[in-house]
Amino acid sequence: MNTTKERQETYYESIIKSGYSRRDFMKFSAFMAAYLGYETSAIGQIEHALKTTPRLPIIWEHFQECTCCSESFIRTDHPIAADIILDKVSLDYTATLMAASGHQAEAAKHETMEKYKGEYILCVEGSVPMGDDGVYCCIAGKTAEDQLRESAAGAKAIIAWGSCASNGCVQSAHPNPTTATPIHKIIKDKPIINVPGCPPIGEVMAGVVVHVVAFGRLPELDRQGRPKAFYAKRVHDSCYRRPYFDAGLFVEEFDDENAKKGYCLYKVGCKGPSTYNACGTMRWNGGVSYPIQSGHGCFGCSEDNFWDNGPIYERLTNVPGFGIEANADKIGMVATGAVAGAAVAHSIASTISKRKEMRERVVSGKDVEKRVE
Amino acid sequence: MAERIVVDPVTRIEGHLRIEAEIKDGKIVDAYSSSTMVRGIEEIVKGRDPRDVWAFVQRTCGVCTTVHAIASVRAVEDALGIVIPPNAEMVRNIMEGALYMHDHVVHFYHLHALDWVDVVSSLSADPAETSRIAQSISNWPKSSVGYFTDVQKRIKKFVDSGQLGIFANGYWGHPKMKLPPEVNLLGVAHYLEALEWQKEIVRVHTIFGGKNPHPNYLVGGMACAVNTDDPGGINAERLAYVGQLLQDGKNFIEQVYLPDLMAIASFYKDWGAIGKGIGNYMSYGDFPTNGYADKANFKFPSGVILDRDVTKIYPVDHRDSTEIVEYVNKSWYEYTGGDDVGLHPWDGQTNIKYSGPKPPYEHLDVDKKYSFIKTPRWKGHPMEVGPLARVLVGYGSGNPEFKEIVDSALSTLNVPVTALFSTLGRTAARGLETQLVANWTMEFYNTLMTNIKNGDSRMANSELRDPALWPAEAKGVGYTEAPRGSLAHWIVIKDGKTANYQQVVPTTWNASPRDPKGMMSAYESALIDTPVADPALPLEIIRTIHSFDPCLACAVH
Amino acid sequence: MATVSHEFKRIFVWEAPVRLFHWLNGVCILVLMATGILIGNPPAFMSGAEATNQYWFGITRFIHFATAYIFTLNMVYRVFWSFMGNKYASWKQFFPYNKKGIANTLFVIKDHVMLQNEKVYDFRKNFIGHNPVAAISYSLLFILMILQVVTGFALYADNSTWFLPKMFSWVTALFGGDFNVRFVHHLAMWGFAIFIVIHVYLSMWHDWLEGRGEISSMFGGYKFVRKERVKD
Ligand code: HEM
Ligand code: HEM
Ligand code: NFV
Ligand code: SF4
Numbered sequence A: 001m002n003t004t005k006e007r008q009e010t011y012y013e014s015i016i017k018s019g020y021s022r023r024d025f026m027k028f029s030a031f032m033a034a035y036l037g038y039e040t041s042a043i044g045q046i047e048h049a050l051k052t053t054p055r056l057p058i059i060w061e062h063f064q065e066c067t068c069c070s071e072s073f074i075r076t077d078h079p080i081a082a083d084i085i086l087d088k089v090s091l092d093y094t095a096t097l098m099a100a101s102g103h104q105a106e107a108a109k110h111e112t113m114e115k116y117k118g119e120y121i122l123c124v125e126g127s128v129p130m131g132d133d134g135v136y137c138c139i140a141g142k143t144a145e146d147q148l149r150e151s152a153a154g155a156k157a158i159i160a161w162g163s164c165a166s167n168g169c170v171q172s173a174h175p176n177p178t179t180a181t182p183i184h185k186i187i188k189d190k191p192i193i194n195v196p197g198c199p200p201i202g203e204v205m206a207g208v209v210v211h212v213v214a215f216g217r218l219p220e221l222d223r224q225g226r227p228k229a230f231y232a233k234r235v236h237d238s239c240y241r242r243p244y245f246d247a248g249l250f251v252e253e254f255d256d257e258n259a260k261k262g263y264c265l266y267k268v269g270c271k272g273p274s275t276y277n278a279c280g281t282m283r284w285n286g287g288v289s290y291p292i293q294s295g296h297g298c299f300g301c302s303e304d305n306f307w308d309n310g311p312i313y314e315r316l317t318n319v320p321g322f323g324i325e326a327n328a329d330k331i332g333m334v335a336t337g338a339v340a341g342a343a344v345a346h347s348i349a350s351t352i353s354k355r356k357e358m359r360e361r362v363v364s365g366k367d368v369e370k371r372v373e
Numbered sequence B: 001m002a003e004r005i006v007v008d009p010v011t012r013i014e015g016h017l018r019i020e021a022e023i024k025d026g027k028i029v030d031a032y033s034s035s036t037m038v039r040g041i042e043e044i045v046k047g048r049d050p051r052d053v054w055a056f057v058q059r060t061c062g063v064c065t066t067v068h069a070i071a072s073v074r075a076v077e078d079a080l081g082i083v084i085p086p087n088a089e090m091v092r093n094i095m096e097g098a099l100y101m102h103d104h105v106v107h108f109y110h111l112h113a114l115d116w117v118d119v120v121s122s123l124s125a126d127p128a129e130t131s132r133i134a135q136s137i138s139n140w141p142k143s144s145v146g147y148f149t150d151v152q153k154r155i156k157k158f159v160d161s162g163q164l165g166i167f168a169n170g171y172w173g174h175p176k177m178k179l180p181p182e183v184n185l186l187g188v189a190h191y192l193e194a195l196e197w198q199k200e201i202v203r204v205h206t207i208f209g210g211k212n213p214h215p216n217y218l219v220g221g222m223a224c225a226v227n228t229d230d231p232g233g234i235n236a237e238r239l240a241y242v243g244q245l246l247q248d249g250k251n252f253i254e255q256v257y258l259p260d261l262m263a264i265a266s267f268y269k270d271w272g273a274i275g276k277g278i279g280n281y282m283s284y285g286d287f288p289t290n291g292y293a294d295k296a297n298f299k300f301p302s303g304v305i306l307d308r309d310v311t312k313i314y315p316v317d318h319r320d321s322t323e324i325v326e327y328v329n330k331s332w333y334e335y336t337g338g339d340d341v342g343l344h345p346w347d348g349q350t351n352i353k354y355s356g357p358k359p360p361y362e363h364l365d366v367d368k369k370y371s372f373i374k375t376p377r378w379k380g381h382p383m384e385v386g387p388l389a390r391v392l393v394g395y396g397s398g399n400p401e402f403k404e405i406v407d408s409a410l411s412t413l414n415v416p417v418t419a420l421f422s423t424l425g426r427t428a429a430r431g432l433e434t435q436l437v438a439n440w441t442m443e444f445y446n447t448l449m450t451n452i453k454n455g456d457s458r459m460a461n462s463e464l465r466d467p468a469l470w471p472a473e474a475k476g477v478g479y480t481e482a483p484r485g486s487l488a489h490w491i492v493i494k495d496g497k498t499a500n501y502q503q504v505v506p507t508t509w510n511a512s513p514r515d516p517k518g519m520m521s522a523y524e525s526a527l528i529d530t531p532v533a534d535p536a537l538p539l540e541i542i543r544t545i546h547s548f549d550p551c552l553a554c555a556v557h
Numbered sequence C: 001m002a003t004v005s006h007e008f009k010r011i012f013v014w015e016a017p018v019r020l021f022h023w024l025n026g027v028c029i030l031v032l033m034a035t036g037i038l039i040g041n042p043p044a045f046m047s048g049a050e051a052t053n054q055y056w057f058g059i060t061r062f063i064h065f066a067t068a069y070i071f072t073l074n075m076v077y078r079v080f081w082s083f084m085g086n087k088y089a090s091w092k093q094f095f096p097y098n099k100k101g102i103a104n105t106l107f108v109i110k111d112h113v114m115l116q117n118e119k120v121y122d123f124r125k126n127f128i129g130h131n132p133v134a135a136i137s138y139s140l141l142f143i144l145m146i147l148q149v150v151t152g153f154a155l156y157a158d159n160s161t162w163f164l165p166k167m168f169s170w171v172t173a174l175f176g177g178d179f180n181v182r183f184v185h186h187l188a189m190w191g192f193a194i195f196i197v198i199h200v201y202l203s204m205w206h207d208w209l210e211g212r213g214e215i216s217s218m219f220g221g222y223k224f225v226r227k228e229r230v231k232d
């Protein structure tokens, strides 16, 4: 089927062609701007971008993953996934959804890599096993690392989906049997957007894609390469249970009276105070709820190394190197106690060892005592 | 001369599956199924707090998200003798039911349909005729001529753009594509509609588990406390939301999924004779209605069928070390006691040891080890697990609900019972059980409502959450029926920590390599004799493979 | 052994700014530890009151943050004074790493820590300002204080719109997330506990063994030295 045309149609044309009016189009642009938190003056900019750009080609690689990121992506509520992949981007390769298999699939990918060199966005889901020359993940007979380097070479930018691609996720937890590695540790010469979360919220994923499409550039990133629009605040900072935290009202045990009242989950291990994610503000699956609203603490699924920062149901993690049982407070108490013990021992030893010196002092002191008038 | 073809990646599945097949005279004569990705989750959970393990193992798979968590909390509860409150049991059932509805619909439309539905052909359809067909098979409101005309326009515009995205290089115009353009248009329209629908039903998970994929579970029950008088708990609004979502989900299944399934199947009856497979079927049983301990009251009955003889159902015992064992004779692992013995999961080992060809490679060395999937056997037999197995075990157990749906489907399609043992049978069984699960899930919901109405608001049993109360050593097994089939996790707890953990997963059963006796597992065996019109285009291979709904992240873990 | 006299002369050691710093610092640390422990491990507070009617945890945190500011400013002030004050307050006191300083350090370790008796009486037994081992402990404490300020303000940065805490937001990225920052901040608290035990004990020890008003010096500013050490 040879339908390639000289000039690809723009979003504007494609939207008008699908029967929407210019007014609908303006509304869509305004919505996008509002959604992404832009000033009204940006609406014209979005409108212009959508009017002049062909659908953005995307190659979506799958490595060591559980595919929950793809699943989360198709859950997005605004815009919905069908509209993104039909109207906004051209998802030219993703093993999860594409019609073609085997050679046909690889051919489709290579076509995009050549035709849109330097223009396509590479999305990566999953980590790359670097152990034993990469044998722990092979696709079409090539290692994940080779596949990644090949498809990254011509990419304009990379989106690292989920905790797997941005921090290694569960397979990189101790002892990391396959040396699972996040993308930013392998590809150093491309802009990378980290979108952590296990998985990230669907609307966050859509928002990142829409940002790139609508503005033709990457969203502003924080020091850890995450879009500020979604990762600037901690879950705790926007948590609706926060008043209970400030009031010191805590769930002590699951399903206790306090749990039924919706008190703060801090003491059953909530990691909201140290987790940067949009769960508290955007909530999940179209804003229906989020872990804390459903009674379970946050376990920090968007933070680096969160699997080894457990246990999940305790506030303080275990201290590495001190055996599994020891947490900071136990070590602190033991150390302080030991030092206090040493002080007592030292005082006893001093009394004995320095007795001569002291005797002298006592003698001269008593002498003065006698001589004083 | 046989020709060796390779399909890698097999797409529209979860994970990294590679099929190598020998084709002779237009038919497959030998086949090898391999998964080429491993993470080592069983090793990673060792030494961790058993109460945390569900979260790790849930990340085995984001497609069948929740089932590994359920298997895990059940395994820990089994080991420690924790009995969960009835509400928690119902909430877990409802969440698993919602998963079935989601997963099976997404499989049908987004992972399987493009094997049968020709997107390009839908452009030449007459929308008026599509509308007539749609209205003749279902009451679904979105069936007007205008509706299908719009969809067709949208697809036309999409194809005209020259950027075909996920439809690029598909098997359009393949001689084995049999649907008339009008039915293709119906399929494409519902592909898009199902994509929009699926994001709704998962909200059941969001309400009880806080998010989807990967909702939260809890050893001892569920974390979502019930409080009908507080905005902080599961209250009337939350429950009504769940009720609405389940009802909408059921409607979609009855009015879109099942009619489409039957309509499409009626053009592909020849596939009732292709993809037979091994003929042994197993179901562990699931959906407790009277507590997990009372297997007799599971909605999905438990049992094994050997050699397609549905008149005899054998029992399964997860604790018997001679029943379920796993081999690694063809898998990239090593057992300390030698690779030709089978190990029961409580004694299982996961010592990853790759010995395949150095990448990049053209072919696997199938005479040696060739996959990261282990090979499980039940009393030495390979087993097919999944919707077809469940439906057959239900049917064979004489359960009237199963009898009714199976008989009615067979008569609608006008095919014999033997047509069930096939690619078509698997795909049909998946739809049929979705209908049953949708009905049951409403029952679970009603039970939960009645319970709460009667004043029982318990959701978690925290009595034994403290490791100080646990025995020094304990063993447990948690099993469930995941959408793709029988799933179980085995745990050994020592001194409050996870000493050993083994998962034997549906796709492990189906997609595994050969056992020491050289017997094939389900995928390989189902591919034998499948006709392949053009060896360069693997359409028929992926049809049969897709009928199992592969999940390789699950299979290897 | 009448080789040394027991006659003493009063000497001014700790200037008022040093004394003020010392006690303010001590109080701040005790308050920060107490509130920090409460933040890290809130006690079960099974109150029937509604959240709108109580705010104890918020108040605890407020006290922690307010004290943190005082603590930080006080510290900055002490650094300033180490360039302005007398020789005992000088920054040089905290780096006893020249030849003499090292010899003194070894001496103190032998005498105070290992409790070895010296054959001949050594004037060094009674240092005027800090002894070099104490100086090392204050340097370590100072590092600990900086660590606590840096991690504390990093944790605080996202609660605040003010530039000062915001200046510390790089710390989070450096530590690989707030989780680790919190963990280090919490663990470091025990460093203070250990310091206090040793420091208070040794202050009393010196006071008791040397009898020249070690403890009172931090109130009044004066210590006492043997007559022989003072030039006429
Ligand atoms: C001697 C000095 C300090 C000690 C011993 C101390 C101790 C602690 C402890 C034990 C915690 C609880 C940590 C946890 O387990 O979550 C804490 C929390 C905290 N500290 Fe400090 N801290 C000190 C100084 C500071 C300073 C200088 C700041 C600067 C602003 C600071 C800011 C914080 C903040 C923001 C928190 C987190 C409170 C929350 O968000 O709930 N701390 N501190
Ligand atoms: C009863 C309580 C305390 C007493 C009697 C006391 C006494 C003293 C004395 C006598 C010195 C001078 C040491 C010397 O000559 O080498 C000193 C110095 C110092 N103490 Fe304390 N102290 C007390 C509590 C604390 C606490 C709680 C802290 C902080 C955790 C602290 C931190 C310091 C520091 C940093 C110095 C060095 C002062 C400087 O040169 O600026 N002290 N203390
Ligand atoms: N095989 C498998 Fe799963 C399922 N259903 C799990 O147990 O898919 Ni991801
Ligand atoms: S980030 Fe988490 S959820 Fe996403 S693919 Fe990885 S394991 Fe799955």
Ligand code: SF4
Residues within 6 Å of the ligand: A235, A236, A237, A239, A240, A241, A242, A243, A245, A263, A264, A265, A266, A270, A271, A272, A273, A292, A297, A298
């Ligand atoms: S539930 Fe968690 S995120 Fe919410 S206020 Fe409490 S500690 Fe913070």
Ligand code: F3S
Residues within 6 Å of the ligand: A197, A198, A235, A275, A277, A279, A290, A291, A292, A297, A298, A299, A300, A301, A302, B211
């Ligand atoms: S666990 Fe993850 S989903 Fe949100 S509330 Fe915490 S970041």
Ligand SMILES: [Mg+2]
Residues within 6 Å of the ligand: B042, B374, B502, B503, B504, B505, B556, B557
């Ligand atoms: Mg396993």
